[in-house]
Amino acid sequence: xxxTYTGLDIRKVxxxxxxxxxxxxxxxxxxxxxxxxxAVQQAFLKKRHLAVEAGTGVGKSFAYxxxxxxxxxxxxxxxxxxxxxxxxQEQLVNKDIPFLNSCMPQKFTAVLAKGRSxxxxxxxxxxALQRERSLIDDSEFDxxxxxxxxxxxxxxxxxxxxxxxxxxxxxxxEHGNCRGRKCPNFRDCFYWAARRRLENADIIVxxxxxxxxxxxxxxxxxxxxxxxxxxxxxxxxxxxxxxEDHFGIDISNRRxxxxxxxxxxxxTHKGLLTHTDAKATVDLVYKIGKESERFFKQIQxxxxxxxxxxxxxxxxxxxxxxxxxxxKELSAELSKLAKEKEDEDEKFEIMRFVELCKALIHDLENxxxxxxxxxxxxxxxxxxRTSTIRLKSAPLNVGPxxxxxxxxxxxxxxxxxxxxxxxxxxxxxxxxxxxxxIGLDDFNAVRLGSPFDYKKQVKVYIEKDxxxxxxxxxxxxxxxxxxxxxxxTTGGAxxxxxxxxxxxxxxxxxxxxxGENNIKLLQQGASxxxxxxxxxxxxxxxxxxxxxxxxxxxxxxxxxxxSSVIIVRLPFAAPDQPLLxxxxxxxxxxxxxxxxxxxxxxxxIKFKQGFGRLIxxxxxxxxxxxxxxxIVNKSYGKKFLAAIPKCETVIVANGK
Numbered sequence: 001x002x003x004t005y006t007g008l009d010i011r012k013v014x015x016x017x018x019x020x021x022x023x024x025x026x027x028x029x030x031x032x033x034x035x036x037x038x039a040v041q042q043a044f045l046k047k048r049h050l051a052v053e054a055g056t057g058v059g060k061s062f063a064y065x066x067x068x069x070x071x072x073x074x075x076x077x078x079x080x081x082x083x084x085x086x087x088x089q090e091q092l093v094n095k096d097i098p099f100l101n102s103c104m105p106q107k108f109t110a111v112l113a114k115g116r117s118x119x120x121x122x123x124x125x126x127x128a129l130q131r132e133r134s135l136i137d138d139s140e141f142d143x144x145x146x147x148x149x150x151x152x153x154x155x156x157x158x159x160x161x162x163x164x165x166x167x168x169x170x171x172x173x174e175h176g177n178c179r180g181r182k183c184p185n186f187r188d189c190f191y192w193a194a195r196r197r198l199e200n201a202d203i204i205v206x207x208x209x210x211x212x213x214x215x216x217x218x219x220x221x222x223x224x225x226x227x228x229x230x231x232x233x234x235x236x237x238x239x240x241x242x243x244e245d246h247f248g249i250d251i252s253n254r255r256x257x258x259x260x261x262x263x264x265x266x267x268t269h270k271g272l273l274t275h276t277d278a279k280a281t282v283d284l285v286y287k288i289g290k291e292s293e294r295f296f297k298q299i300q301x302x303x304x305x306x307x308x309x310x311x312x313x314x315x316x317x318x319x320x321x322x323x324x325x326x327x328k329e330l331s332a333e334l335s336k337l338a339k340e341k342e343d344e345d346e347k348f349e350i351m352r353f354v355e356l357c358k359a360l361i362h363d364l365e366n367x368x369x370x371x372x373x374x375x376x377x378x379x380x381x382x383x384x385r386t387s388t389i390r391l392k393s394a395p396l397n398v399g400p401x402x403x404x405x406x407x408x409x410x411x412x413x414x415x416x417x418x419x420x421x422x423x424x425x426x427x428x429x430x431x432x433x434x435x436x437x438i439g440l441d442d443f444n445a446v447r448l449g450s451p452f453d454y455k456k457q458v459k460v461y462i463e464k465d466x467x468x469x470x471x472x473x474x475x476x477x478x479x480x481x482x483x484x485x486x487x488x489t490t491g492g493a494x495x496x497x498x499x500x501x502x503x504x505x506x507x508x509x510x511x512x513x514x515g516e517n518n519i520k521l522l523q524q525g526a527s528x529x530x531x532x533x534x535x536x537x538x539x540x541x542x543x544x545x546x547x548x549x550x551x552x553x554x555x556x557x558x559x560x561x562x563s564s565v566i567i568v569r570l571p572f573a574a575p576d577q578p579l580l581x582x583x584x585x586x587x588x589x590x591x592x593x594x595x596x597x598x599x600x601x602x603x604x605i606k607f608k609q610g611f612g613r614l615i616x617x618x619x620x621x622x623x624x625x626x627x628x629x630x631i632v633n634k635s636y637g638k639k640f641l642a643a644i645p646k647c648e649t650v651i652v653a654n655g656k
Contacts (some may be wrong), residue, residue: 005045005071005074005075005076006045007041007044007045007067007070007071008070008105010034010037010038010041010066010067011034011038013037013066013104014029014030014033014034014037014062014066015029016029019103019104019105020062020066020100020103022103023099023102023103024099024103030057030058030059030451031451032054032055032058032059032448032449032450032451033058033059033062033063034063035446035448036052036054036058036060036063036064036416036446036448037062037063037064037066037067038067039052039444039446040052040063040064040067040068040232040414041067041070041071042444043412043414043444044067044068044071044076044230044412044414045071046412047411047412048412048443048444049407049412049413049414049415049440049442049443049444050412050413050414050415050443050444050445050446051236051415051416051420051431051434051435051440051443051444051445051446052414052415052416052420052445052446052447052448053416053417053418053419053420053421053430053431053446053447053448054416054417054418054446054448055418055448055449055450055451055452055645056418056450056452056612056615056616057450057451057452057615057617057618058448058450058451060234060416060418061088061091061092061096061234062096062100064081064232064234064414064416065081065092065096065097065100066100066104068081068203068230068232069100069101069104069106069108069202069203070104070106071230072108072202072203072230073106073107073108073202074106076229077228077229077230077411078201078202078203078204078226078227078228078229078230079202079203079204079228079229079230079231079232080203080204080206080211080225080228080230080231080232081203081204081205081206081232081234082205082206082207082208082210082211082231082232082233082234083205083206083207083208083234083235084207084208084234084235084238084242084554085235085554086207087554087556088234088235088554089112089205089207092205093110093112093205097110097203097205108202108203109200109201109202109203110201110202110203110204110205111194111197111198111201111203111204111205112205112206113194113198113204113205113206113210113224113225114155114157114194114210115209115210115213115224116172116173116174116175116191116224117172117173117174118155118156118157118172119154119155119156119172119173119190119191119194120144120148120151120154120155120156120171120172120173120190121171121172121173121174121177121178121185121189121190121191122148122185122188122189122190123179123183123184123185123345124170124171124172124173124177124345124349125144125145125148125171126345127345127346127349128141128170128171129141129145131275131345131346140163140164140167141167143161143163144159144163144167144168144171147159147160151190153190154190154191154193154194155190155194156168156172166262169262173189173190173191174352176351176352176355177348177349177351177352178191179344179348195226198225198226199226204225204226204228206225208233208235208238208239208242209242209245209246210224210225211231211233212242212243212245212246213246215246215405215406215409216246216247216405218405218409219404219405228410229410229411230410230411230412230413230414231406231410231412231413231414232413232414232416233413233414233415233416234416234417235417235554236415236416236417236420236434237417237419237420237434237553237605237609238553239402239415239438240398240399240402240437240438243398243401243402243438244394244395244398244579245394247394247395247398247401248375248392248393248394248395249363249366249367249375249377249391249392249393250363250390250391250392251360251363251364251367251390251391251392252388252389252390252391253292253293253296253388253389254388255360256292256296256323256360257289257292259353259356259357259360260285260288260289260292262353263281263282263285263334263353264282264285264286266286266289271285272349272350272353273285276337278333278337280333281330281333281334281337284326284329284330284333285330287326288323288326288327288330291322291323291326292323294322295319295322295323296389298319298320299319299379299389299391300381300387300389302318302319303379303381310578311378311576311577311578311581312378312379312380312381312578313376313377313378313379313578313581313582314367314370314377314378314379314391315370316368316369316370317368317369318368319368321364321365321368323364324361324364324365327357327360327361327364328357328361330357331354331357331358331361334350334351334353334354334357335351335354337350338350338351338354364391367391367393370393372393372395374395374396374397375393375394375395375396376393376394376396376578376579376581376582376583377391377392377393377578378392378393378578378579379391379392380392394579396582396583396586397437397583397586398437398438398439399436399437399438399439399440400439401439402438402439402440403438403439403440403441404439406439407439407440407441415438415440418450418608418609418612419553419605419608419609419612420434420605421434421447421643422434422600422601422604422605422639422643423604423639423642423643428445430445430447431443431445431447433597433598433601433602433605434605449645450615450645451618452615452617452618452620452645453618454615454645454646454647455646455647455648456621457615457618457620457621457622458614458615458621458622458623458624458645458647458648459622459623459624459647459648459649459650460623460624460625460626460647460648460649460650461485461623461624461625461626461649461650461652462625462626462629462631462632462649462650462651462652463481463625463626463627463628463629463652464629464632464633464651464652464653465629465652465653465654466478466481466627466628466629467629468629468630469568469569469570469628469630474569475502475505475506475509476509478506478568478627479506479509479510481625481627482495482506482510482566482568482627483510483513485564485566485623485625486514486517486519486544486564487517488564488623489563489564489622489623490519490542491519491520491541491542491543491544492542492543492544492560492561492562492563492564492622493544493545493562493563493564493565493566494544494545494547494551494555494557494562494564494565494566494613495544495545495546495547495566495568496547496548496551496552496565496566496567496568496571496610496613497546497547497548497568497569498548498549498568498569498571498572498573499548499574500524500525500548502568502569503523503524503525503546503547503548504523504525506546506568507521507523507546514544518542519542519543519544520541520542520543520544521543521544521546522536522537522543522544522545522546523545523546524545524546524547524548524550524551525548530550530551533545533547534555534557537557537561537562538557538561551613552571552606552609552610552613553606553609553610553612555613556616557613557616558616558617558620559617559619559620562613562614562620562622563621563622563623564614564622564623564624564625565610565611565613565614565622565623565624565625566624566625566627567607567610567611567624567625567626567627567628568627568628569627569628570603570607570626570628570630570631570640571603571606571607571610572599572602572603573599573602573603575599583598584598584599600636600639603640604639604640604643607640607643607644608643608644611624611644624647632651
C-alpha cells in the first residue's frame, strides 16, 4: 500500500480536455463538481468525515466516484458506496461506474452487493423438490427450477418473474441454514460466488439497509459484507430513518403467522411438519396459532380503548405476555425433533424455525418489558378485517448508535445529498440539525449550490390568503387553487400532500373537474403501486399525480412531463405520532425547544426535497405553488424560502 499517495489532480480529470470530457459528449465543466470532488479526496487522504450538500445538477456521483476510484485502485483501501433508492443504485452500477472504468487511467472492479436472501440456495431447492413439493405452487416452482439450471447470477432480480414470497422463502439462501464448506454445492453456490466477487472488488455498491445490517452484525463479530476502509453515503438525508429500523423492534401478527403456517397450516394441511411423525408438535402449532389470535386481539382491543389518550404509545407490560411461553415450548420441541433426524437437510430446515421462534421470543419479551429505556414503544393497527397489528420500537435518538458503529469505526465517511442543510447560511452551522441527529460531531462540511439558473427556470407562487391548513375551510379553498395552477400548465403536475386523508378528500372534490378538463388523475394509494404510477405519469399526456410521503423525494421526472409542483401544506410531521412525540418530549426535558430544534428543521429539509422534484436538468422549467399561507404569514416561514434556491416569487393575494 502506498501510504504517501497524494491522489490524482481532480481538476485535470474534470477539465475541458480531461479524461471525462474526452469520452463524454456534451460534457460541461462544473466548478461545483470539481470543488466537491477535491473535498472528498482530501477527506479520504486526511482521514476526515465530510458532509456535502450539493444542489441538483452538481454531478454528485462523479464527484465522489472519481476520488474513490483513484484511492481504491491505488491500494489505499476498499470503498463502500451506499444509496437509498434503487434508481440511484442502478445509475451507479449500470452507467456511471462502467463509464469511468472505460475512461480513467486506473482500472478497478466494482460490484453490486445484495442481501443474502436475494440468492437461490441450490441445496434448499433440491430438498424442496424432494421433500416439500406439496408446500409450493407446482407451476411456479417448476419455473424456479428451470431458471436455476440456466442462471449464472442466481439472484432474485435475475428471475424473469416475481415468485410468491412463500415460494422464494423455501429456496433462498440464509445464514442460519447454510452448511458452508460442508455443503455439496459450496463450490458453485450463487451466494458464495457473489461473496468472492465482493472480496476481490475495489468498490462495493450497496443500499442503506444492507449497510446498516452489516454495521450491526460487525458489532457482534459477524458480517454480511467483506471489510471496507472508506464509506460514501449518498442520499444521506435518509440515514437516521434507515438506522432507526435496525436498532428497534418490529413484531406483527403476520410475522407470527408466517412461522406457524410454514410449520403447519391447519387450513391447507401443508407445512414442514406435514411429512414428519410429529403429531404432538403439529397440535402445539395449532394451539399457539389460536393463542396468537387471542393475543393480538387483546392488543387491538387495548388500542381501541386507549388510542385517544395514548395515540398507540405503550407502557411497560401494557398487556399480559400469553405468547412467549408457548413459543419457548415450541422451540424446545423443534430442537428435540431436529436431533432425531438423520437427514442433515431436514435437520437444518427444522433448526431454522427454532431460530425464528427464539428471535420472536426475544423481541416480544424486550418489547413488553421495554428493556431499553432509550426507546419509544408503540402500536400500529392497519385497517380492514385481516389488518396487520404491529408492535414497534425505535431509539429516541439513534445518533449514538450510528456514531458507535459507523463514525467511530471508519477513518473517513462521506455523506452527501441535495438536502442536508436547514438554512441559507453557507457556514457549517447549516448542518447542525442533520449532524446532530446521526451522531456526527467531528467533520468537515461543504455546501454547494446548483449550477442551474433557478431565477430563469422556476417561478414560485405563494397563496397568501388561503385559510390555515388546520382550518375546516382549507381543503375546499386549496382545491380551487389547485385548479388554477393545473390550468396554467394543462396538467403535468405533482400535487404533494402530507396525509392520505387530505389527499383523498381533495381528489374527491377535483375528480369531476379533472375529467371535464381531460386531465388524468393518478392517485397514490388507489390500488396502483408507486412504480406504476410514476411510469404512467411519464408516458401519458395531460395528467396530475397526487402523492404523499414517498413522492417528496427520490423521484426523477426530467422534461416537460413535469411542469409544476404544488405543495399543499408545509410538511410538518403530525406531533401525535408516538415516536415523534417521544422525541419532542425528550428535547423538552433537556431544555430545548421541540418546534425550533426538531419539527421546523425536519420540515425544511422535506420542503427542499419536494421543491427539488421540479428541476432535474438545465433545460427544465416550471412553477412551484405553495398553498400553505403560513410560509409568508408566520415568522418561521421565511426559513423555508431561504433554504431553497433564489427564484422569481409571486405572492398571490385576493385570489390574483
